[in-house]
Amino acid sequence: MDGFAKSIGGGGPNVPAGSHPAGGSQAAAGGGATQRTQYPYVTGTSVIALKYKDGVIMACDTGASYGSTLRYKSVERIKAVGKHSIIGASGEYSDFQEILRYLDELTLSDHMWDDGNSLGPKEIHNYLTRVMYNRRNKFDPLWNSLVIGGVKKGPKGDEKYLGMVNMIGTHFEENHVATGFGNHLAIPILRAEWHEDMTFEEAVKLVEKCLLVLLYRDRSSINKFQIAKITTEGSTIYPPYSLKTYWGFTHFENPAQGAVGSW
Amino acid sequence: MTGSMDLPAKGGFSFDLCRRNNMLQKNGLKLPGFRKTGTTIVGLVFQDGVVLGADTRATEGPIVADKNCEKIHFMAPNIYCCGAGTAADTEAVTDMVSSQLQLHRYATGRESRVVTALTLLKSHLFRYQGHVSAALVLGGVDCTGPHLHTVYPHGSTDTLPFATMGSGSLAAMSVFESKYKEGLTREEGIQLVSDAICAGIFNDLGSGSNVDVCVITKGKTEYLRNHQLPNPRTYASSKGYSFTKGQTEVLSTKITPLKQKVEVTEGGDAMEE
Numbered sequence: 001m002d003g004f005a006k007s008i009g010g011g012g013p014n015v016p017a018g019s020h021p022a023g024g025s026q027a028a029a030g031g032g033a034t035q036r037t038q039y040p041y042v043t044g045t046s047v048i049a050l051k052y053k054d055g056v057i058m059a060c061d062t063g064a065s066y067g068s069t070l071r072y073k074s075v076e077r078i079k080a081v082g083k084h085s086i087i088g089a090s091g092e093y094s095d096f097q098e099i100l101r102y103l104d105e106l107t108l109s110d111h112m113w114d115d116g117n118s119l120g121p122k123e124i125h126n127y128l129t130r131v132m133y134n135r136r137n138k139f140d141p142l143w144n145s146l147v148i149g150g151v152k153k154g155p156k157g158d159e160k161y162l163g164m165v166n167m168i169g170t171h172f173e174e175n176h177v178a179t180g181f182g183n184h185l186a187i188p189i190l191r192a193e194w195h196e197d198m199t200f201e202e203a204v205k206l207v208e209k210c211l212l213v214l215l216y217r218d219r220s221s222i223n224k225f226q227i228a229k230i231t232t233e234g235s236t237i238y239p240p241y242s243l244k245t246y247w248g249f250t251h252f253e254n255p256a257q258g259a260v261g262s263w
Numbered sequence: 264m265t266g267s268m269d270l271p272a273k274g275g276f277s278f279d280l281c282r283r284n285n286m287l288q289k290n291g292l293k294l295p296g297f298r299k300t301g302t303t304i305v306g307l308v309f310q311d312g313v314v315l316g317a318d319t320r321a322t323e324g325p326i327v328a329d330k331n332c333e334k335i336h337f338m339a340p341n342i343y344c345c346g347a348g349t350a351a352d353t354e355a356v357t358d359m360v361s362s363q364l365q366l367h368r369y370a371t372g373r374e375s376r377v378v379t380a381l382t383l384l385k386s387h388l389f390r391y392q393g394h395v396s397a398a399l400v401l402g403g404v405d406c407t408g409p410h411l412h413t414v415y416p417h418g419s420t421d422t423l424p425f426a427t428m429g430s431g432s433l434a435a436m437s438v439f440e441s442k443y444k445e446g447l448t449r450e451e452g453i454q455l456v457s458d459a460i461c462a463g464i465f466n467d468l469g470s471g472s473n474v475d476v477c478v479i480t481k482g483k484t485e486y487l488r489n490h491q492l493p494n495p496r497t498y499a500s501s502k503g504y505s506f507t508k509g510q511t512e513v514l515s516t517k518i519t520p521l522k523q524k525v526e527v528t529e530g531g532d533a534m535e536e
Contacts, residue, residue, distance in 0.1 A: 184433035188462040189441060213440040217433070249445060251308065251411075251424040 040092040040143040042066050044077045045220045046182030047088035048210050049147045050194055051160045051175050052203035055231035056121075056149030058088045059207045061215075062240050063222035070222060078228040080235040082107045085121040085150030086228050087128075090179040091167065092143035099142060102131065121150025121161040125171065133169030141167045145179035150230050158232050178210070181218040186210035200229070212243050303431030303463025303470040304334060304345035306400040307443060308424050309452035312409045312480035313402035316456035317345045318431065318464050319489070320471040330472045333488070339364050339375040340484060342403030343477045344384075347429035348396040348416060356397045360384050377403040377410040381420055389418030398428045404479050431463025431470040438462045453478065457491050464493065 042064050049058035064072040077096065078088040081103050089096040106127060110119050119127075125148045135141050145166040151158050163173040176190040189210050198206070204227060214221050223245070228237040251257075288294060301322040306315045317334035320327055336344045336357035342364070346353025360383045364375045380401055388395055399414040413426045425443045427435040438459040447455065453476055463470040474491035477484065 181433075184466075185437040188434040188437050188466040191466065192438075192458075192462065209441045210437075213437045216440050217436060249424045251422060255422040257422075 038092075038141060038143055040095075042071060042093045043143075043220070044075065044090045044093055044096070045218055046178055046180040046186065046214055047077065047090050047145070047147045048178040048182045048186045048190070048207060048214075049088065049149050049162055049176065050190060050198075050203060050206065051149075051162050052198040052200060054200065055151040055160055055229060056086070056162050057200070057203045057207060057227065057229045058086055058147060058149055059211055059225055059227045060088055060090070061211070061221045062224045062226055063220070064093050065220045070220075073222060073224060074240070076226065076237070078226060078237060080228075080230075080237065081124055081148075081150075082110075082119050083234065084118065084152040084230070085124050085148055085161075086230045086235050086237075087124070088147040088149075088179075088228070089144045091145055095142040095144050096146075099128065099131070099144065099146070103128075120152035120154075121148050121163070122152075124148055124150070125161070125163040125165065125173075129165050129169060129171040132165050132167060132171075136168045143167050147177055147179060151232050153232070181214060181221075182210070185213050185217055189213065208243060212245070215243060215245065301467075301469025302334060302347040302429030303427070303435050303460055303467060304347050304400050304429050305427045305435050305439070305456055305459045305463075306345065306402045306411045306413075306425070307439065307447070307452060307456060308402075308409050308411050309447040309449060311449060312404045312478065313411050314449075314452040314456045315343055315345050315400060315402050315477040315479070316460045317475045318460050318470040319473045319475060320464075320469070321350055322469055327471070331489070333475065335475050335477045335486065337361060338380050338401070339368070339403065341405055341479060342375060342377055342380050342401070343479060343484070343486070344380070344402075345400040345428070347398045347400075352395045352397040353399065356384065356387060356395060357399070360387070374405055375403075376405040376407065377401065377412065381412050381414065384414050385418045385420050388414065388416060393417040400426050400428050402477075402479060404481050409479070427459065427463075429463070429470065431460075431467030434462040434466040435459035449478065449480075453487075453490070461491070461493055 044064050045061060047058065047060040049056060058078055060077045062073065062075050062077070063070055064075040075093065077090070078086055079100055081087050087103070089099070103124065107119060128146055128148065132142060145164065147164050149162040151160050153159070161173065162175065162177060163171060164177040164179065165171040166179070176187070176194050178186040178190070190206070193206055207227065211225050215223055223242045224240050225243065226238060226240045228235065301320065302318060304317045306313060315335055319331045319334065321329035321332040332350070334345055334347070336346060336353070338344050338357060338361045344357050346357060360380055363383055364380055367379065368375055380403070384399065384401065388397060393416045396416050398416055400411070401414060402411045404410070411423055411426060413421045413423060413428055424445070425439045427439060439455070442455055442458070456476055457474050460474045464472070464474070472494055473489045474493065476487040476490040478487070
């Protein structure tokens, strides 16, 4: 009895007082050899985000793959959290849905305090870091790389925030972040071309540049993207759209032209 | 023994030594490591020819073994080849094909063609089933025009308008994919290649130091060694370090004459031959 109560209290992530623990599968399963290794099944690919003049812009494609099959083509991997933040996730989609549930409980109990204060992106980021790290220490990770962005009024005025947490709990804050393949393909472009106080149009152009490279070179991305932005006015998640690709290089038309006779 | 040396190779990979190597490994022999180049190499086709680029860092695991090595190898006066992968493999295979091309030039009396180099490289690499770890970007201009090819360690090749290989290939490819267009001028081509190599240098740990560029056009090849040096050594003082006499304070002096320690015997034994 005692052991059961203890594991209920400490089994799930660090949820605020009063809520029931989630992720209690370990507690419920009878002792013995419970296997904790996880493999991701339905996965989303990269998310990229950057700070611009009015806030944070985040983008990703709307696909979720089941191994090497493109199973779902209209998946929203960016969601609003509270009034001040948006969160994007790559990796296991069901774990992202679970994280959204935790964040729902978090924002609900925060709202119930009714103290005029609301959780900002920095607080959400910190909470998720604790959740991810604690799950990893129990060998039961949430298989995601999360990107949290937002704007909240602080002591120095409107403070933009953009951070990332991954499945082992590594977290940091930066002016531009990317997950998954975006680390290799989008970060070089962002490092070279990001600058302080970009306008919305400039930011969208930069993001689309990165998304196009990801579309060409990441096998699990699809040509259907969503851009989301968060400003002091609130969050906006734009409807999905496609980018134009260019395949008209002369070398693509006749590759064997220079190498006739070779294979 | 001598009889078998005279016979020409029958073709195909000779697996004789593999059994011996496996046996040695099982008995505890640690196979020697190899120096990988851990590289960014790129090539692109512009309006008059081909531009090749490479970084200059050679790594041995986590250590930088050579901070200014040459990764753009000479194949023919009109054909150059960038190499990524194991440094010994890329050097040996490009040297070998370069000499084969030279002999071929003597036999035919004509300028070498890029397809010739391509076919020689891919046949050799395929024979060795990927054990020769050389990933190459081969470019050149011959009588049929400018050509750019990539060659993979297992022997497959691609013909492309722009190509990147090595550990920094994704960083460089992101630059190419966003900025490449057909009909670039020479300056634009060199700039784009330098940008791509710099992306590799600054975003990939296996690449670093300087940018080498090679521009090949009809009748002219320019090898711009260390075209860009984006990682200069910076000294605290702009004049470098200079230690003038008297700058270091002498606290004490003790002189020990060595005569007391060493016995010099005259007429000792002569040195052995």
